[in-house]
Amino acid sequence: MGKVILEAKSLKKDFGGLTALVDLTFRVEKGQIKAIIGPNGAGKTTLFNIITGMFIPTEGEVNFKGKTITGLKAHEIATMGISRTFQTLELFMNMSVLENVMVGRHSRTRSGMLRVGLRLWGVKSEEEEILKEATKRLKFVGLDKKAIENADSLPLGEEKLLEVARALATDPDLLLLDEPAAGLNEAETEKAAELIYRIRDQGTTVVLVEHDMDLVMKVSDDILVLNYGRKIAEGSPEEVRNDQTVIDAYLGGEIDYA
Amino acid sequence: MEQITLSNQIVQYVFTGITVGSIYALVALGFNIIYNATEVINLAQGEFVMLGGLIMVFFITTLNLPLVVGFILTVLVVTAIGALFERLAIYPLEGASVLTLIIITIAASIFIQGLAMGIWGKDPYDLPAFSGRTPISFLGAMIQPQYLWILGITIVVVILLNLFFGRTMVGKAMAACADNPEAASLVGINVRMMVLFSFALSAAIGSIAGIVITPVSLMEFDRGPMLAIKGFAAAVLGGLGSFGGAVFAGFLLGVIESLFAGLVHSGFKDAAGLIVLLIVLFIRPSGLFGSTEVTKIKKF
């Protein structure tokens, strides 16, 4: 059993009358690729939002690298080493491809308003470093040729790659991917799997929410299954695939083994 | 001669406050109707009130029409203006950003004020009170009969709105759109039509407010913005989207403003309502009767 990088304890989330998560406890090991699956509405994106600090849980806590992060602001959690992509794609459409990734370097750089405004010492070299690191990430996902294009000119597959590049620019220890394969065809999904392996290989733990079961079964070391906000199974792909409660939960749902 | 006691004064201020508050309530209702249908805040709402007053002046004073005829015609004309405004300025910008919509309604507000200034000039205009100006004594205060008209008509409007949204097909369709536009269009409701209706209805209500208040406080071309802001304050105080909240908050705001003006400092009267707005926005944007969770999730 490896070192635990992320731990959720008894998470509960209520929205007025609607309960999205109930008594959710699970762990993510460093260096793993872990998938979170479940029918629509099972609370997966809510979980991501809680981990990254966008929502505060009604009860329970989240620990990252041994420290409690529940209640911290989203940007603080990002600085600590968790980054993410969004299911609904939250690119900075008003900026270029390269600039999007450069924003990812924000938490790793330091010049403040006054220093940049007055062009004080150190600003120029920091800017060069940001450019270099951002270009590196674009190369990593294969988008470097489109660096100066505007983000809104990309097709869907490349938009998703851009979000990954941006998230990687924050040098995360943990990367959360929210439905990376949604809307992708088979070839693109294959490349997504390759990318996920390469991300893990360079030392980042990956957690993904996904509906594409082929992708999930292929890349995951471990799978967490949610239904109606509760954990109904957790284990290796083999174990989960044969778990009766999982099969029942998906009966009539969109589980796609083809 | 009767001694004017503090309690008499307070009663006086409360009545004035309720009267003014009726107008705020009506403006707030106008905001809510449009907001419920489209999530747009119509910053030109006050212009409907202003037009109601000035167009009524035209019918009554210039054309010498009878009161009821003028009333109906004015409401029809302003309703048409509201519909026109929706078609020309809102409809083409479907899907635009919030900032764009804010700017468009501000632009419309300025433009309409410009038109009004061109037609009526900068002077305030008066209307004859509906049933004379002999003050009535009530609980130690002297009230204008027009106050009772304002209050009465406001109550009638509120009741009619309730019936409209609760009992008529069109009204229920509009309420459905407010709740869930996708579902509404799936069951065959023409959402775009409902948006148009909401603007028309808001304009109608605004114009009624303008008609009834002019005999009391006159009307000039640039009265709109302050009314809109205070009406908005009432709408937010009551909880954006809540009709009952808007009415209650409107009266409350009117009374607060009136008491403040009378007991503290009349020059800062307008500031009272604005400060209430800021307090609500800063502390509890969901207002008295709105849902906090919903407010957090809604993207404004």
Place this chain on the structure above:
Amino acid sequence: MKQDHKILIFFFIALAAFPIIAHYIEGIQHYIDIMIFVGIFSLITIGLSLLMGYAGQVSLGHAAFFGIGAYTSAVLTGKYGFNPWIGFLVGIILTAAIAYVVGIPSLKLKGHYLAMATLAFGIIIFIVFNEWDTMTAGPSGFSDIPGISIGGYNLDSDIKYYGFVWTIVVLCLLFSINVIHSRIGRALRSIHGSEDAANAMGVNTSKYKLQIFVISAVYASIAGSLYAHYMNFISPSSFSLFFSIKLLIMVILGGGMANIWGAVLGTWTLMLLGAEWLHFLEEFEFLVYGAVLLLMTIFLPRGLIGLVEFLVSGRNKGAY
């Protein structure tokens, strides 16, 4: 050196050349006066461009900060005889403090709520200017505000004041351009692009929104002090809601929502229009401004700068 820096150099040269040319051409001498106002108001619109265009926020109450700067300078120099520089400094500090205090709760709001909060704030300050007559001299205005002298050199002519104002504007432009082309500028734009994603990438959005709000308020305050010392007379009517809206129109007309030069262009265009064609059409101010705003928003959301960009690059970019 970025393209904006190059534009700034050309702009500076043009600004310096203008009064020299005007010296020899009788007909355009009075434009120096207009250009002083363009400079003063540009300071405000540059700040608004940073706040609204780059950071994606909205302020319908910036006339208030303009007024606070103006009245602080007026009162400290006119009433209490302080040095104008003290007036500038205290104006900046006071405005920054007020912007900070108002900004913290306001910037938690978005969209319409933020717009109305700034609107309400602007009107409240306007009412204070009118009612606190023991300090501000109320609606009839505050007169006999002294002029400025720099180390004994009196800025007592239009040309001298022109140089003074535009030097300050160019410095502010330089600062702003440096910020735009930096990690801070990208952070601001990321907030406009998607506040959630910005936070998720480690951008402290609350902090930056507040910082840029305060900076834009400070620019407006400096403009206010410059205004007070130029006009030697101020009254609350210059700081009304309508002026806040005019500022908005200048920004949008010019395209300051997408580009800081748009703010300057829009200010210049509106002032020129006002001077040339509208002074006898003052009656139609509302009508024209309303129409301009409507048409620009529907047909040309990127403003005049957008038009320039379109003509230069042939591409039609979308709205902000």
